[in-house]
Structures are given as structure tokens and as C-alpha cells.
Amino acid sequence: MSILENRRHRETIEAYAYLAPATLVLLVFWFAPVVLALLVSFFDATALAPPGELNFIGLAQYKRALFTDAEFVRSIWNTVNYSIYSVPVTLALSLLAAMLLNTQIRGRAFFRTIFFLPYVTTWVAIAIVWNYVYHREFGIANWLLTVVQQAMPWHSGEPVTFAWLAEPRGIWEMLLFEPLGISLPQLPGDSDQVLRGPSLALFSIVITTIWRDIGYFMIIFLAGLQNIDKSNYEAADIDGATPWQKFWSITFPLLSPVTFFLLVISCINAFKEFTPMFIMTPDGGPDYGTAPMVFHMYNSGFTGQWELSYASALAYILTFMILVLTLVQNRLIGRKVEYGT
Numbered sequence: 001m002s003i004l005e006n007r008r009h010r011e012t013i014e015a016y017a018y019l020a021p022a023t024l025v026l027l028v029f030w031f032a033p034v035v036l037a038l039l040v041s042f043f044d045a046t047a048l049a050p051p052g053e054l055n056f057i058g059l060a061q062y063k064r065a066l067f068t069d070a071e072f073v074r075s076i077w078n079t080v081n082y083s084i085y086s087v088p089v090t091l092a093l094s095l096l097a098a099m100l101l102n103t104q105i106r107g108r109a110f111f112r113t114i115f116f117l118p119y120v121t122t123w124v125a126i127a128i129v130w131n132y133v134y135h136r137e138f139g140i141a142n143w144l145l146t147v148v149q150q151a152m153p154w155h156s157g158e159p160v161t162f163a164w165l166a167e168p169r170g171i172w173e174m175l176l177f178e179p180l181g182i183s184l185p186q187l188p189g190d191s192d193q194v195l196r197g198p199s200l201a202l203f204s205i206v207i208t209t210i211w212r213d214i215g216y217f218m219i220i221f222l223a224g225l226q227n228i229d230k231s232n233y234e235a236a237d238i239d240g241a242t243p244w245q246k247f248w249s250i251t252f253p254l255l256s257p258v259t260f261f262l263l264v265i266s267c268i269n270a271f272k273e274f275t276p277m278f279i280m281t282p283d284g285g286p287d288y289g290t291a292p293m294v295f296h297m298y299n300s301g302f303t304g305q306w307e308l309s310y311a312s313a314l315a316y317i318l319t320f321m322i323l324v325l326t327l328v329q330n331r332l333i334g335r336k337v338e339y340g341t
Contacts, residue, residue, distance in 0.1 A: 041312035061313035075296040081198035083270035094217030116215035127279035134164035168286035170196025199289035224258035
């Protein structure tokens with residue numbers, strides 16, 4: 001064996017030696033639990049049952065989740081509502097903030113830092129602070145609502161306040177249907193949430209999420225904006241394009257890779273969200289109206305009877321839903337992304 005071959009062989013062994021610790025950690029704490037969870041989902045395993053008493057039940061846990069567990073169906077609606085109302089608003093406000101900070105304004109570095117600070121703060125701390133914001137008696141939310149009502153000349157009587165995190169009524173039910181005296185039709189299951197909207201409790205958590213995530217998405221959008229060739233805007237100015245025309249014909253198309261990336265990861269994160277709901281409404285909220293799928297999975301696997309096999313089945317249902325959503329986004333939106341400069 002030549003000297004060069006010996007050196008290559010030694011370098012290969014060294015490379016595998018450096019990779020071994022990380023690979024071992026991934027195998028033990030990542031890949032093995034994923035495979036084990038899949039296997040466990042086909043049994044009736046609980047943390048309280050001896051290993052020898054496991055019985056193979058096939059797809060029974062999946063059938064239970066999709067056809068007989070009303071709370072899991074409610075958690076699916078909660079997750080969808082949370083995603084629909086948080087993702088688009090966060091993306092829109094983040095893009096607006098990025099475009100404002102991309103101009104020649106004073107204190108840009110200061111504002112970037114201020115916007116980004118909530119994202120680097122732990123969810124637990126944010127949730128605890130916002131719990132006080134939404135407090136019925138001394139929260140800032142009800143105080144601001146009272147100030148606004150008292151400033152209205154046509155308002156009379158006591159100001160209306162809300163138990164933000166304990167209100168089961170949907171936001172459209174409160175803002176639209178009840179003031180107009182319209183009775184909502186009785187729809188099967190939880191499908192009436194399409195008309196009612198998310199509960200005020202869930203919508204309050206949505207507001208908290210938007211406040212936290214704007215800074216991160218803004219930074220990514222800002223990087224995308226600064227990567228657009230300025231000559232495109234100079235040519236548009238020569239042609240007499242309006243600011244809206246420049247945004248719609250230049251900024252938005254050339255920002256589509258960034259937008260698509262943020263859309264995909266924000267939807268994935270929204271479907272996996274757990275911490276703010278668990279801290280702000282530890283019992284799942286009024287009528288289980290703030291419990292997402294991960295919350296229900298946690299309740300099934302780590303409280304009560306500790307139904308680990310059922311929780312594993314819920315985890316794989318969630319994984320499949322995220323996979324399908326990502327593939328649909330890639331097929332419908334990914335093809336329209338423009339990667340030109």
C-alpha cells in the first residue's frame with residue numbers, strides 16, 4: 001500500500017471517528033425512538049403495563065384517533081385554525097416590517113434588535129408574561145379595551161371586558177353573528193368552527209405567536225430584500241413605475257424563494273406548536289378549544305393512563321399530515337417560485 005493510500009485510509013478512519021459520537025447520539029435519541037414509536041403504535045402499550053402484556057392490535061389506535069376520539073378531532077380543528085390565523089398574518093406583517101427597515105431610516109439597527117428580541121426569548125417566559133397581559137382583572141388587554149371604549153362618545157354603560165384565555169366563543173361569533181342577532185346553524189361535529197372561527201382563547205394565543213415570530217421572519221425577509229439587484233428598481237423608476245407596481249412586479253416575484261421557505265417552515269412549526277398552549281391554558285382551554293394535536297398527544301401519552309401506543313399513533317398521524325401539507329405546498333406553490341435575480 002502506497003504512502004498516499006495510507007494517508008487516505010488514515011484520514012477516512014479519523015473522519016468516521018469524529019462522526020461516531022454524533023451518529024451514536026442520533027441513533028439512540030432520534031432514529032431509534034422514531035422506529036420504536038412506529039412499532040409501539042401497533043400495540044396496546046401503556047407505561048403502567050408490564051412489557052410481557054403487550055398485545056398486537058394493528059391499526060386500532062389509528063382508527064380510534066380518526067373515528068372515535070372527539071377530542072382529537074377537536075385538536076385537529078384547533079391546529080388548523082391556529083395555522084390559518086397565525087401564518088398569513090405573521091408573513092404579511094414581517095414583510096411590511098422588513099420593507100420599512102430596508103429603507104434609509106434612522107435607528108435601523110435598533111429597530112431590528114427590538115423586533116428580533118421576542119424570538120430569542122423562551123416561549124415559557126413569553127407565555128407567562130402574556131398570561132398577565134390577558135388577565136381579566138388587571139391585564140393590559142382589558143385596560144386598553146376599557147380606555148378605547150371610554151374614549152368613544154357614543155359608548156355608555158360599563159366597559160366590556162373579556163376573560164381572554166377562558167372564552168370559548170369564536171371570534172366571528174362574537175364580532176359578527178351575535179351583534180347582528182344571527183343564529184349559527186348546527187353543523188355536524190366541530191365543523192361549525194368554520195363559521196364561528198377560533199375561540200377567543202385560541203385567538204389570544206395566535207396574537208402572542210404573531211408578536212413573537214415577526215422578528216425572525218422580518219430578518220429573513222430583510223436578507224432577501226437586500227439580495228435583490230438595485231438595477232431592477234432603477235429601470236422601473238426610468239419607466240415611471242409606481243411603488244405598488246415595483247412591489248408587485250419586482251419585489252414580490254424575486255422574494256418568492258424566501259416567502260416560500262418561510263411559508264413551509266411556519267406551517268410546520270404551527271402544526272407542531274405546543275408550549276404556548278400548555279403554559280397559557282394548561283387544561284386545553286375552554287371546551288378544549290386551545291388544545292392542538294401535540295397537546296392532545298402529550299395528554300394521551302404522559303397523563304392519565306399513560307397510553308404510549310395511542311400517543312405514538314397520534315404522532316405518526318401528525319407527521320403524515322405535515323408531510324402531505326408540505327408536498328401540497330411544494331406542488332402548488334413551489335413551482336411558481338422565481339429564482340432569478
